[in-house]
Amino acid sequence: MAPYTKKQVLDEANKLAQMMANTEEIERFKQLEAKLNENQKVQILIKKLKAMQKQVVNLQAYGKEEAQKKAEAELDRIEKEIDEIPLVQEFKDSQLVINDILQLVSNTIAREVTNEVIRSTGGDLLAGETGSKLGNGSSCSH
Template sequence: MAKYTRSEVMAEAHNLAKMMANIEEIDRFKQLEAKLNENNKIQATIKKIKALQKQAVNFQAYGKEEALQRVEKEIDRLQAEIDEIPVVQEFKESQVVINDLLQLVSNTIAREITNEVIRSTEGDVLAGKTGSSKGDHC
């Protein structure tokens, strides 16, 4: 079995990252993000939400509950307004797809490392046990 250095593994991780950055799902995400950034209505609404969020923080700090509730209600209304826009829905769906893909890759790597450790110690992959405990008979 070949031995690798940490820097070799990191180089492969960088290669994998480059590969993943150029898959179809990431291209779609970038296109949707560009559309969001170009949409004046969305950008104006996001600015309003950010300004209201700052107000909400101040109202909360000064204990102004009634004003805080009004601002939070307006934030929710504006957020719902944005969420109704098809490109926003597509963008959010794209984020979910990418997050799922990253999770899948991460889980696959973790599982394969574990299996490789088990195999290298002549353990039982199906049982999920390394072979290191075979000689522990007293």
């Protein structure tokens, strides 16, 4: 098999990215994001959250520790209120699913590249060592 060019590999990576961007999980994520953007309660709370974050930063900058603690408590309360909204929880769950898929694809690619290097050099897959005699049987890490 002739070696692939870096460009060919990147072209295939782009194709894989397009495939992944059109999975059911991504479609679900986009639908939930649109619902969040349309949800007035969520949007009001997010505005309050951002305003409170700015207030905390300002109070910290001016060394107003007592007021900062109160503002941080209010910030925590707003975050909790946002997190308790079922739609927000669905959205966060959707993010986790997508992150898991991305991690799985990344780990699979890394593992298979390593295994192919080991196989192609006549190494030992179980030991994770290439057939190269560069001292301690070096291998690609992932």
